[in-house]
Amino acid sequence: MVGVKTSFTKQRRIKSFILVIFCSLLIFPAATSARILPQKAHSCSSLRAMARIFMAYGDYEKAQPLLQEAVQLAEQTNAPDTEVCACVIDLAYLYKEQGNLADAEKMGQLGLELQQKVYQQDHPYVAYTLRILSEIYRGQGRYREASTALERAMDIVRRVSRGNEQEIAPFKVDMAQLLVVQGKYTQAESLFTEAMTAIEAGYGPKHLYTAKVHTSLAQLYVLEGRHAEAEALVSGALPVHEKIYGPDHHMLIPTWLVMARISQAKGDLAQAKRILEKSLRTVEDQADCASLVAGDVLIQLAQVQMQSRKYKTAEDLLQRALSILEDRQGSDGDRTALALNSLAHVYIERGKYSQAQNVCQRSLDTYEGLFGEDHPRVIEMLQTLVHLNQKTGNTPEVARFQERMEEIRERRHVALLPTTSGAAIK
Numbered sequence: 001m002v003g004v005k006t007s008f009t010k011q012r013r014i015k016s017f018i019l020v021i022f023c024s025l026l027i028f029p030a031a032t033s034a035r036i037l038p039q040k041a042h043s044c045s046s047l048r049a050m051a052r053i054f055m056a057y058g059d060y061e062k063a064q065p066l067l068q069e070a071v072q073l074a075e076q077t078n079a080p081d082t083e084v085c086a087c088v089i090d091l092a093y094l095y096k097e098q099g100n101l102a103d104a105e106k107m108g109q110l111g112l113e114l115q116q117k118v119y120q121q122d123h124p125y126v127a128y129t130l131r132i133l134s135e136i137y138r139g140q141g142r143y144r145e146a147s148t149a150l151e152r153a154m155d156i157v158r159r160v161s162r163g164n165e166q167e168i169a170p171f172k173v174d175m176a177q178l179l180v181v182q183g184k185y186t187q188a189e190s191l192f193t194e195a196m197t198a199i200e201a202g203y204g205p206k207h208l209y210t211a212k213v214h215t216s217l218a219q220l221y222v223l224e225g226r227h228a229e230a231e232a233l234v235s236g237a238l239p240v241h242e243k244i245y246g247p248d249h250h251m252l253i254p255t256w257l258v259m260a261r262i263s264q265a266k267g268d269l270a271q272a273k274r275i276l277e278k279s280l281r282t283v284e285d286q287a288d289c290a291s292l293v294a295g296d297v298l299i300q301l302a303q304v305q306m307q308s309r310k311y312k313t314a315e316d317l318l319q320r321a322l323s324i325l326e327d328r329q330g331s332d333g334d335r336t337a338l339a340l341n342s343l344a345h346v347y348i349e350r351g352k353y354s355q356a357q358n359v360c361q362r363s364l365d366t367y368e369g370l371f372g373e374d375h376p377r378v379i380e381m382l383q384t385l386v387h388l389n390q391k392t393g394n395t396p397e398v399a400r401f402q403e404r405m406e407e408i409r410e411r412r413h414v415a416l417l418p419t420t421s422g423a424a425i426k
Helices: 002-025 030-036 044-056 060-077 081-098 101-118 124-139 143-161 165-181 185-203 208-223 227-245 250-266 269-284 292-307 311-328 334-349 353-371 378-392 395-412
Strands: none
Touching (some): 060 081, 081 101, 101 124, 124 143, 124 165, 143 165, 165 208, 185 208, 208 227, 208 250, 250 269, 250 292, 269 292, 292 334, 311 334, 334 378, 353 378, 378 395
């Protein structure tokens, strides 16, 4: 009995600690949620159910006070640990989707700790929480931790589901997305292909999740220069997204970014600009307009402006992107590195060679530090250095960087990549 009591007391301490941490993370006052909720009593589970509906439609501003109310109610009513755990993990997911990754990590870790006390270590709920944490780590540029968390989650699901591909498929998609960021395109495509077979069989070709996975695969094809295949995928995915969300919803931005990249590759800069300006207006209409997605939109729009030789406009957009990305990812994040490389290209075109050298070298050092010296996108940084040294007449350095580019292409089997200016490396 003593052992049982001690274990129960420890779980209660963990729960109390979670509630204290949560209160320190509150963004909206309790009065805000009172205005949104109907004037009648709700249970924690009903509050979470309403919040999940809003989150499914990307309406995170309305979901947040509902989840905060649920956690406060759990504290006031001394709700079971299982309910507190569910509330906290839902908050972790919400913060992740908002791009509030620091608070998402805190809530995710706290939820996982309590979850592993309430359930066994290899419970399916633990796997799904690890999946959320993996996405958070990926957003933070912590790819080793993201991979470790996701591998552990997949191992749990394989054992619990006894190899059911329908259950494993979403985890394979997440791993494929992680591999894309790491430049492991062949492995990523293999996982996408495996997952898509199960997803299309289980959900059908017109399901929203199927459309989202098609968009992710299209993003990979764009990176590989396979624009026709990417266009075929997003052409099928876009109507599905529009049917669910409407034609102007912010949840369509990932698909729009792929479409804009395809237009860039075709040389249709006017169309790419229209798509990206629409994306920027849409993201700026959100309560949290300083998200990682906003950074992605700003970088891509700056690249279109560079292709149109509007370098001052491009520089302003990139400075905005850097301000957002350094705040969300830190100064050594992969998105920050890509923005810096684009900024170096702007500096070259404006004759600011010393500044270009500094930011491009910082970009290269960051990317190599994260992924190693032969990541496919390192070619982009090397191409910028080639361009810079051509401008300054440093022929030996041009030859050295071109040789490195060729070595990466041969090792990673990359035949064609877009540069940060949107032109093609040939």
